[in-house]
Amino acid sequence: MPGTDIAALAQLLDSAARERGEIDPLTPQHGFNLEQAYAIQHASIALRHARGEKPVGVKLGFTSRAKMIQMGVDSLIWGLLTDAMLYEEGGVVSLSDFIHPRVEPELCFLTSRAIDRPLTLLEAAGYLAGVAPAMEIIDSRYRNFKFGLEDVVADNCSSAGVVVGEFCADLSRLNNLGVTMRFNGRPVALGSTGAILGNPLRSVVQASQLASDCGMVLPAGSLIMAGAATAAEAFKPGLHVSVDIGGLGRAEFLTGG
Numbered sequence: 001m002p003g004t005d006i007a008a009l010a011q012l013l014d015s016a017a018r019e020r021g022e023i024d025p026l027t028p029q030h031g032f033n034l035e036q037a038y039a040i041q042h043a044s045i046a047l048r049h050a051r052g053e054k055p056v057g058v059k060l061g062f063t064s065r066a067k068m069i070q071m072g073v074d075s076l077i078w079g080l081l082t083d084a085m086l087y088e089e090g091g092v093v094s095l096s097d098f099i100h101p102r103v104e105p106e107l108c109f110l111t112s113r114a115i116d117r118p119l120t121l122l123e124a125a126g127y128l129a130g131v132a133p134a135m136e137i138i139d140s141r142y143r144n145f146k147f148g149l150e151d152v153v154a155d156n157c158s159s160a161g162v163v164v165g166e167f168c169a170d171l172s173r174l175n176n177l178g179v180t181m182r183f184n185g186r187p188v189a190l191g192s193t194g195a196i197l198g199n200p201l202r203s204v205v206q207a208s209q210l211a212s213d214c215g216m217v218l219p220a221g222s223l224i225m226a227g228a229a230t231a232a233e234a235f236k237p238g239l240h241v242s243v244d245i246g247g248l249g250r251a252e253f254l255t256g257g
Contacts, residue, residue: 007043010041013026016099025151026154034149034153037151038154041156045080048082056083057218058080059227060203060207061076061157061158062077064197064229069231079157081223086162086164087137087162088253089163089164093253093256095236099140100234101160103181103233104136104181104189104228104229104233105134105189106135106227107133107134107196108225109130109131111221111222112127114217114218115211115222116212117212118208120205121199121205124204131171132168132248133164133245133248133250135162135181135241135253138158162223164251166249171201173247174248179192179244179246183240184239195228196226197226204226240252
């Protein structure tokens with residue numbers, strides 16, 4: 001592990017994402033630990049920044065028990081978002097942008113002030129401008145979507161795209177809203193926002209702690225994707241994909257070839 005080539009592995013993952021090509025998991029050969037996995041992730045995102053992509057926020061992963069079971073892991077993880085990952089709500093998402101994409105329903109928070117220290121649950125709402133129904137497109141760069149904890153962290157927690165609906169300023173009733181994701185009007189995933197750490201505002205607390213641990217400040221206007229409310233669903237061309245979150249609203253997109 002001490003000899004792990006962080007830059008080379010970051011380049012490998014970055015190339016796989018840009019070229020839409022699967023690679024084998026890295027840990028069987030390189031055996032890096034979780035700290036090194038985050039170093040690889042940050043180096044890979046730095047390559048995106050060097051090409052002109054702008055940081056826009058963070059995403060949390062494995063905040064629901066359903067996702068932990070689906071992916072066979074038991075730890076909350078996080079990744080970094082750039083503006084190139086943002087897809088227009090109501091627009092067309094092309095499958096040619098991905099390898100084997102899946103979509104999952106989430107909540108997205110928008111910060112109103114910089115988060116520069118760990119927050120408590122009582123403080124979290126005071127740092128937020130609003131919350132929106134959202135969906136995250138995940139797309140592991142690993143073959144057959146198979147990976148361990150260190151591998152998925154190095155791969156920016158499989159983050160590939162974000163679709164965000166209209167923001168609402170009311171943050172008072174988020175802990176048990178019904179969540180329905182549909183393909184062409186047919187429900188494919190049902191759940192509750194309570195699946196997100198019991199209370200989605202805890203994702204803001206977790207994000208503040210994780211950012212602080214690595215010396216990162218989340219500026220005002222940052223997005224915080226709270227983590228999935230249900231397991232992810234694979235999608236194909238020709239779909240209308242929507243998520244309805246009771247009392248909050250809808251986000252949707254169409255899939256192209």
